[in-house]
Each structure stands twice: as structure tokens, then as C-alpha cells.
Amino acid sequence: MSAPDYRPTVFLPKTDFPMKAGLPEREPQILAKWQAADLYGQLRAARKGREKFIFHDGPPYANGDMHIGHALNHILKDAVVRTQTLLGKDAPYVPGWDCHGLPIEWKVEEAYRAKKQNKDEVPAAQFRAECRAYAQHWVDVQASQLQRLGINADWQKPYLTMDFEAEATIVSELLKVAESGYLYRGAKPVMWSPVEKTALAEAEVEYHDITSTQIDVAFEIVEAPNAPELVGAHAVIWTTTPWTIPVNQGIAYGPDVAYAHCQLLLADRLIADAERDSVWGQIDWSESGRYLVADNHLRAELEKRITKLLGVTAFLRPDGEYNGRDLVGAVAHHPMHHLGGFFATPRPFLPGEFVTTDQGTGLVHMAPDHGEDDFALCKAHGINPVFAVEADGRYRADWLWLGGEAKNVINPNLNAPDGPICSDLKASGALLSAGPFQHSYPHSWRSKKKVIFRCTPQWFVPMDRPMPWVEPKSRAEKGWENEGGAIDPAEEGLAASPTLRERAMEEIARVTFTPDKGRNRIGAMVEGRPDWVLSRQRAWGVPITLFVDRKTGDYLVDKEINEKIVARFREQGVDAWTPEFARELLGDRVDQYEQVTDILDVWFDSGCTHAFVLESGRWPELQWPADLYLEGSDQHRGWFQSSLLQSCATRGRAPYNAILTHGFTMDASGRKMSKSEGNTVNPLDIMQTYGADILRLWALSVDFTEDHRIGDEILKGVADQYRKLRNSFRYLLGALDGWSEKERLPVGEIPALERWVLHRLAELSVELKAAIEIYDFNRYVSLILGFVADDLSAFAMDVRKDSLYCDAPTAPTRRAWRTVLDITFHALTRWLAPVLVFTTEEVWSTRFPDAGSVHLLDWPEIDAGWNDPALARQIGLVRKLREETYLKLEELRRNKAIGSFLEARVDITTTHHDRIAALTGLDLAELLLVAEVALVPGDAEQLTVAKADLAKCARCWRHLPDVDDETQLCGRCTTVVPKTEDA
RNA sequence: GGGCCGGUAGCUCAGGGGUUAGAGCACACGCUUGAUAAGCGUGGGGUCGAAGGUUCAAAUCCUUCUCGGCCCA
Numbered sequence A: 001m002s003a004p005d006y007r008p009t010v011f012l013p014k015t016d017f018p019m020k021a022g023l024p025e026r027e028p029q030i031l032a033k034w035q036a037a038d039l040y041g042q043l044r045a046a047r048k049g050r051e052k053f054i055f056h057d058g059p060p061y062a063n064g065d066m067h068i069g070h071a072l073n074h075i076l077k078d079a080v081v082r083t084q085t086l087l088g089k090d091a092p093y094v095p096g097w098d099c100h101g102l103p104i105e106w107k108v109e110e111a112y113r114a115k116k117q118n119k120d121e122v123p124a125a126q127f128r129a130e131c132r133a134y135a136q137h138w139v140d141v142q143a144s145q146l147q148r149l150g151i152n153a154d155w156q157k158p159y160l161t162m163d164f165e166a167e168a169t170i171v172s173e174l175l176k177v178a179e180s181g182y183l184y185r186g187a188k189p190v191m192w193s194p195v196e197k198t199a200l201a202e203a204e205v206e207y208h209d210i211t212s213t214q215i216d217v218a219f220e221i222v223e224a225p226n227a228p229e230l231v232g233a234h235a236v237i238w239t240t241t242p243w244t245i246p247v248n249q250g251i252a253y254g255p256d257v258a259y260a261h262c263q264l265l266l267a268d269r270l271i272a273d274a275e276r277d278s279v280w281g282q283i284d285w286s287e288s289g290r291y292l293v294a295d296n297h298l299r300a301e302l303e304k305r306i307t308k309l310l311g312v313t314a315f316l317r318p319d320g321e322y323n324g325r326d327l328v329g330a331v332a333h334h335p336m337h338h339l340g341g342f343f344a345t346p347r348p349f350l351p352g353e354f355v356t357t358d359q360g361t362g363l364v365h366m367a368p369d370h371g372e373d374d375f376a377l378c379k380a381h382g383i384n385p386v387f388a389v390e391a392d393g394r395y396r397a398d399w400l401w402l403g404g405e406a407k408n409v410i411n412p413n414l415n416a417p418d419g420p421i422c423s424d425l426k427a428s429g430a431l432l433s434a435g436p437f438q439h440s441y442p443h444s445w446r447s448k449k450k451v452i453f454r455c456t457p458q459w460f461v462p463m464d465r466p467m468p469w470v471e472p473k474s475r476a477e478k479g480w481e482n483e484g485g486a487i488d489p490a491e492e493g494l495a496a497s498p499t500l501r502e503r504a505m506e507e508i509a510r511v512t513f514t515p516d517k518g519r520n521r522i523g524a525m526v527e528g529r530p531d532w533v534l535s536r537q538r539a540w541g542v543p544i545t546l547f548v549d550r551k552t553g554d555y556l557v558d559k560e561i562n563e564k565i566v567a568r569f570r571e572q573g574v575d576a577w578t579p580e581f582a583r584e585l586l587g588d589r590v591d592q593y594e595q596v597t598d599i600l601d602v603w604f605d606s607g608c609t610h611a612f613v614l615e616s617g618r619w620p621e622l623q624w625p626a627d628l629y630l631e632g633s634d635q636h637r638g639w640f641q642s643s644l645l646q647s648c649a650t651r652g653r654a655p656y657n658a659i660l661t662h663g664f665t666m667d668a669s670g671r672k673m674s675k676s677e678g679n680t681v682n683p684l685d686i687m688q689t690y691g692a693d694i695l696r697l698w699a700l701s702v703d704f705t706e707d708h709r710i711g712d713e714i715l716k717g718v719a720d721q722y723r724k725l726r727n728s729f730r731y732l733l734g735a736l737d738g739w740s741e742k743e744r745l746p747v748g749e750i751p752a753l754e755r756w757v758l759h760r761l762a763e764l765s766v767e768l769k770a771a772i773e774i775y776d777f778n779r780y781v782s783l784i785l786g787f788v789a790d791d792l793s794a795f796a797m798d799v800r801k802d803s804l805y806c807d808a809p810t811a812p813t814r815r816a817w818r819t820v821l822d823i824t825f826h827a828l829t830r831w832l833a834p835v836l837v838f839t840t841e842e843v844w845s846t847r848f849p850d851a852g853s854v855h856l857l858d859w860p861e862i863d864a865g866w867n868d869p870a871l872a873r874q875i876g877l878v879r880k881l882r883e884e885t886y887l888k889l890e891e892l893r894r895n896k897a898i899g900s901f902l903e904a905r906v907d908i909t910t911t912h913h914d915r916i917a918a919l920t921g922l923d924l925a926e927l928l929l930v931a932e933v934a935l936v937p938g939d940a941e942q943l944t945v946a947k948a949d950l951a952k953c954a955r956c957w958r959h960l961p962d963v964d965d966e967t968q969l970c971g972r973c974t975t976v977v978p979k980t981e982d983a
Numbered sequence B: 001g002g003g004c005c006g007g008u009a010g011c012u013c014a015g016g017g018g019u020u021a022g023a024g025c026a027c028a029c030g031c032u033u034g035a036u037a038a039g040c041g042u043g044g045g046g047u048c049g050a051a052g053g054u055u056c057a058a059a060u061c062c063u064u065c066u067c068g069g070c071c072c073a
Helices: A024-035 A037-045 A070-088 A102-116 A122-148 A163-179 A242-247 A273-281 A296-309 A372-380 A420-427 A489-494 A500-510 A518-526 A559-576 A579-592 A604-607 A609-615 A639-651 A681-691 A690-702 A713-735 A752-773 A777-805 A810-834 A837-848 A869-894 A915-920 A924-928 A971-982
Strands: A182-193 A198-200 A206-223 A234-239 A248-253 A258-268 A287-295 A312-321 A349-350 A364-368 A430-442 A450-461 A513-515 A548-550 A593-595 A628-632 A658-661 A904-910 A931-935 A941-945
Touching: A024 A037, A024 A122, A024 A681, A037 A713, A070 A122, A070 A628, A070 A681, A070 A690, A102 A122, A102 A430, A122 A559, A163 A312, A163 A559, A163 A604, A163 A609, A163 A639, A182 A287, A182 A372, A198 A312, A206 A242, A206 A287, A234 A364, A234 A971, A242 A420, A248 A372, A258 A296, A258 A690, A273 A579, A287 A296, A287 A312, A287 A364, A296 A430, A364 A372, A420 A430, A450 A489, A450 A941, A500 A518, A500 A639, A513 A518, A513 A869, A518 A639, A548 A579, A559 A579, A579 A593, A604 A639, A609 A639, A639 A915, A681 A690, A690 A777, A690 A915, A690 A931, A713 A777, A713 A810, A713 A837, A752 A777, A752 A810, A752 A869, A777 A810, A777 A924, A777 A971, A810 A837, A869 A904, A869 A915, A869 A924, A869 A941, A904 A915, A904 A924, A924 A931
Parallel strands: A234 A287, A248 A349, A513 A658, A628 A658, A904 A931
Antiparallel strands: A182 A198, A182 A450, A206 A234, A206 A430, A248 A364, A258 A287, A258 A312, A548 A593, A904 A941
């Protein structure tokens, strides 16, 4: 007899919420709704007066489309702000952009080149206007792309470093530093084009293979405290820039390099290598001086070069081994020593870690004017640049050697073996070799001519000068008070004014770093970094608004004038800095001062955003300092540091209390993305094919504190996770169809399984808050995912399908489950709102079309009292029993004895009588989704399964003893069906 | 070349001296056909980057190497 069709009497989930997400189409609609309703504004109003969480957005560079790094970075920022907001705090998000600087300048110039225009013929103000327009264009593009990502921020009023107000603030911050006397004008070797007479950035330089003249030059050793026998010998240096010899000021050695003292022997003729040993005795060798050179293959190469120059075979006969340390305190003479003056001063030997022995002689000539290593090493030993080479690449007219020489130092003839330098060196007996040498050398991209390193005046912030205007910290503040020994008042006094480096290091110790290794990284950098070079010789940026006294070299400190400068910048921006303005400010004194025309390092711009954005009052919802800065780990050298240094120099502390960093996104195989490799992943494409919520779920699922990957397989996996969440929401919506508050049951009246779900929610609530606390979004997401997949979908929802589908709508059992589903719904929509910003809104508005945005809601109300460890243990036992049972049932199923587990009977005998007691009162058949379970005490562990000998209810499909033969309904369903038909 | 950091299943991640290394997803097989382009179950899958060392015991601590990353040179 065929069963009646009871399907219409079953209460199946009902919802319009589609299984298929269609995010690429749906998301923009939701976004439009938010924009129309001013969700960000609503949120500010809703959270007004609450505890604040001040996040300060680091400015991306306004150049180009959003890439995967931007996407990750902003999703994380958005997640931080949204989770803090969810916790009830007032967490504003003011986005910003970095707008000045060379890359933009470069792009605008590129456009000029395309039109065959010369940048130098365009008025500076016009050029800057074009840079400004270019930056604004990309600000607008990126703003719309970031909004599409679902970033909830103050898009109506972002901050731009090129806002006149911002430019005024940057100037004001610079002048603050200047007024405390904490700027100095020093020098530093920069790439310099003698043709264009300008400094160049790395991006403006290209490398070409050229042939230079390589020379070996002998410097006579005149003092050697650790090895007196070296006096009279000659240190040999090798260089490919002969023109730097007239500016030599020392010799670097490697502290751990082995050197050989050699007697130079010259044969009476040229001997082929092959026959050298056989004819050795027949050669008439003459001694020709003693030389010091690295004791390895470099010695043989030097022999060859000398041989080549002299035309007779040279042999360097080793006669004593030395270590770099033997050269401590040694001094040599410059080959042009006899010229007197600059050339008469002794050339010291200096220990250089950079000295290598793979090329040259193991001894390096030092011209601090023309090399970075040279400059740093000499500076450390008190040797300063001499500025012998002028901007046009010629030696100063008053230079003792080659002064007034008409040729440019990049002129091959000047450097040639028969040129003036080599000739003079030869005449003084110092030239050991001179020949061609091929290598790659930097050239100006514009003129294609060689560039040189040349010291030019630059503005610096000193790292190690005391800052008297910054309060020293007491021992107590430093946390030293309990670290042994009594406090020595004298020591307190000595510690008076901290240096910028010291204060920055103290702040690094104080600030919270997530992950903590960030502290290590920025600490190592700040500890070892040189003074901060503030100046750039460019056009698109904030000028260094200083006047330098032409006589004393001091810069003018005049508060009144400075205030006028800042006020003018507020009106006109960077274009205010003109000679006319200088005259207006200085009046008759204008000729007494040089108006500085350098611009500021853009890192100083961004280092001031804390002042402009947090402190200025332009965004009254913000305040100084920030609770959090969040950027990629590359910003340890960038924004984190420039902000730290700027703020320590002006305010004596960091502008942030915590730093959160993320790693970089690699391709699917863990390699860095690059356009040339063609392995880039475009977030705009992902949003187009998967949707922003998928991209967000990806960003919040990976371990962002490390480098992490993205690729098709990974995104497919993320999309699968998304589908699980979406379907669970769909099921919740369907299960709660027609829910009314009258249905709600008090928590005290609901069954164990329902109370267990509440217990899990209570547990989760605590765990999720802990994850938010440490910004562990990966944990946050996987906790929710685990709950949804394992606890709800695979267990509770599966078990309660029967009640939901088949109980009478008025039945307390069904009402209890729906009560818990309602609570779960509210918890999950809120918890996932910071992650799946679009989907949760869609879910929320499906159930509550008129309730406003899900993103305005607070953390779900979850009673900590729901936490019930005893219940958790009890349900834990059930689930363990379930697992053991299903192992056996699967065998039964494989044998085709049963299909559905609902057909099965389970008999358990156990010696653990306490377990039986613990499970008393639970309907195990219901929880195991089988027909019947018998659990009895015994003297052995046994679990047997079999097909149950019970009839199947045609409505609820359970196998039960009370199924009516005629209607094929169980007792419960019998009571439900007529009621349904009545209704 | 230097500073800092990482490498656990096909994928995303737990575990940070102590049973037989786990979870979710993917995959295979099966059940269900009342979440159905869904749901449930079972299963296979790992030299914990490699090699040494410390220890009664190492994915975990140490050293070296290797691959990869960020920042410098």
C-alpha cells in the first residue's frame, strides 16, 4: 500500500533569500543604498558619546589603480574599525592619500616628453598644478575602488597631503622643528648630473655598459704603529674613477682582510706566463719599491696590470703577512703630497666593513665627496667633504691640483691613461697601472650622460643631539625603578635631555606591536639609522620654508615670520613660496638671506598626518594620539618611522599607542607578484568575478601577519567557505519564516540541546572578543566557521530538523528551537557583519526589511550565564557516542542493511556507569538521528547496530513504535496533521 | 652582502618539549532527495623545508643549509 503524501503538512524552511549569491551584481546595489542613506554618517551619530577607538589611516600614494596590497590593507583596516564599532565604540575612519613626490612628478614629466615638451620651460606653478590634478585623479579613482570593496569610511571628507591646510600644517610642523634649533645643514653624496646640473633620484637613472680607465695608485705609508716595518711601503688602491683621486682623503681597509707586504720586482723584459718559471734564473730582476695589497688572487691581477703598463714583467714577491687590524692608526701620504695644503695632510687608514676582496686591491681610496660608503666612514672619523667638484662637474678654480682644468670630471680624456691625472700621478711615481675597464655605470635618463656621486648641501634632523625642549623621562616612567640598585640622583640629572634616537627607542619599547616582532624590526632600524635627510631638489612637494643668513649660515628663527608663512600656505598652498613672498616677509633684509628652495622629503609630509588629521580639529570626531596605525611591514622604515620621529621631535612621544602590521601577498606558489612575471592578481577582477565579500573573506582568513598567498585554488576554497556561510544563513531565514515574538520561550524552559547552542554562543562571544582584542581575524573567522559547520549544520540543525519540520507550530519543542535559532541569527549576522559586509546586509534586510542597516547594530546580547560547562561535557559525551555509532552504522550501510541511519537500532553496553547517569534524561535516539537507542550497564564495552524492527512514519520518516497502520502516521504526527488541515 | 622574518595535509590554518600531529574546505565513496547547483556520514591523504645537535623524549629548543619575503647596501 502506497504511503499518503504528507509533504504539504510538513513545515519546510521558506525564504526568498537565493542560494546563488550573484555578488558582482548585488554588491553595487547594496553599496548604493548605503551611500544614499549616508551609512557612515548614521554610524557616527549612533556611536556619539561612546568610548572612542582612534584608528589613523596611513596615506597610500595617489598613483595608479588599487592593487592587491591596497585591498588587503584596507580590508584589514575596515575590519578593525568595524569590529571595534560592533563592540559599541565610536571608531571613525578618515581615509587619506599621499599626494606629493617624485613618482607623480615623473608621470607628469612623462606626459610632457610624449608631447615633446620640456619641463624646464613650463612655469613651476603650472607644473605643480598639473601634478595636483594628476594626484586628484587617482585619489578619486582609488576612493571609488575602495568603496566598492565595502570600506566604510568618511569618503565625503578624506585627507590629502596636498590640501592647502595639510601643506600649511606640514610647514608649521617643519618650523616647529626649526624653532627648537633641531635642523642642520650638512652634506651628503647624491646622484648628480653634471650636464643638467641637478640631483637625480634612483628612478631618473639608467645603467649602461661603458669603458672607464682603471688605475692603481700607490700611497706611501708614513706611520704604522702596529706594524712599523710597513713605513716606506706603498698601499695600493684601485679605482675606475681617476677624477676622484684629487679629492682623496683616506684609505679604507677590511678589518678581517689578509694583506701581503710585497717587494715589486721588475724583469728586464716581457715574459710570457707559460715560460716564466723555466726562464726564471735567466731574468735580471730589479727591485722597484715595496707595496701592500690583499693577500689573494688580487695580487696576481695587480701584477698583470703593472706588467701591462710598464711593458716588462712585474712580480710582487710576498714578504710578510698582515691583517687589517695591523693597519689601525696607520697613515699614508697622498701621491700629490708635494703640492702642499689639502694634499699635505696625512691620509689615515680607516676600517671599512664594506671592503671586499673580489675586485681591486683590498684597499679602497676614500673620497667622502663622491661615495656613500666613503662619506659615512669619513664622517664617522671626523673627515668632512671638501666640495672640490662644482655643480658643472669641474674642479673648483682654487683647487691646488687641476684647479681650473677645463674638462668635466666625466670627460673620458680627463681620466684617460694619458690624461692630466694619470700623467701627474706617473710623474710622482704613484701610478702603477692604467688601462681600460668595462662596467655598468649610471647615466641620466634625460641626457643619457654619465652621472656622478657628489656631495651637496642638505637639511638634516640629527638623531643624536639632545632635545632640551622635550621633558626627560624619570626612571619610574622608564620602568627602571625596580631594576636593581638605588636611584642615583646624579644619574637622573645626566639623563636630562634625551636625543631623538633615545626618545624614539623609548617609545618603541612602550608601544604595542602586533605581531610583536615588529618592535624588533623598527628598533633595529631606528637604532642604526643615520640622520634624517629632509631635503629634496625637486618641484612637487612642500618647500623647506627657511631663510639662511648668507654670512653666518644660520637659518632665521622668527616666530612672527613663521606664523605669516603658515597663514599664507593655508590660503595658497605650496605655490606661496616665491621670491616675492620672501621680499614681503623680510623687507630690506631680503638680500641678507638665502631663500631655501629645496622641498621636503615626502616622508616628512606623511610623518605629519597625525598633526593634520588627528590634532587639527578639522575632524572633530578624532583625537590625538591614535590608538592604532595599521600598515604593511615595509612601513617600519616608512610611515611608522617618519611619524614616530616627527612626533618625538615635536611632541616627545609617538603619535600612536599600537602598531599592527601585515605581510605581503604572494602569488599561488608563494612568489612575489610582478608585472614582468605576469603573476599579478587584480582585486578589481576578483570583485568582478567573485565579489568583494569573497575578497574580504580571503583577507580575513589568511595569516596576514606573515606573507600569504592568493590564487585561483585559494579563492575557490574561500568561495566554498562563503557558500557554507551563505547557505546556513539561508537555512536560518527559512527556518525562522513567520517567527513572532509570542513564540519565544524563556531560556529556562528549553531542552538541553538548545541550551547547549546558547552555551556555545556564550563561549564564542568571549573567544571572538579575545580575537578582536589582538586583531586575530583569521581566528575570528575560523571560530565562526567552525561553529556554523560543525556545531550547527552537522549537529544541532541536523538533529532539530525533525522538530522544525514536523512538530506542531505551537509545540514547546519547536518554539524552543526557533527561539534559539532567532538568537543565533542575531549573533551570526552581527558577528559576520565586519567580514561579509554585503552579504550580512542582504541577510538582515531579507528578515527585517525596515530595520535599517545591520552595520549600525551592537554586539549581540548574549548572557554570560548561558555558559554551562556541565552541559558542554554532557553534549560532548553525546557527540562522542554519535561518532562511535556512525562508524558502525556506516558498515551496516555498506552492507546495504540500511539506507538512512533513521532505520537503525543501537545497543550499547558500557562499564562506565557514570556515563549512563550523565546521559540520563536525554533522548539519545533523537540526538543520534536513529530509530532507537538502548544504553545499559554491563561488564564489557559493546556497541552493536542493526536494522530496527519498527514502522516508518510516512510524515516524519522516523521509525517508531506508535505508527498507525492505516494513516502510517506516528503519534506525534497524528496530532499535528489534522491541526494543519484545520488551519 | 647586511638587518628582520617565515616554510605543518591539495588549499586556508591550529598545535610552540610529553600518548598515534589536528580542524575546516577540497578529493573519493556512500546516504538522503523535506536546506537539493543544498544537507549528512565514512574514508584516503603528512619525512611538520633539509641535515646535524641538545634531551629519556623534538613539529616544538640550538646550529648549519635551502627556498621564499620585507627593508637596506
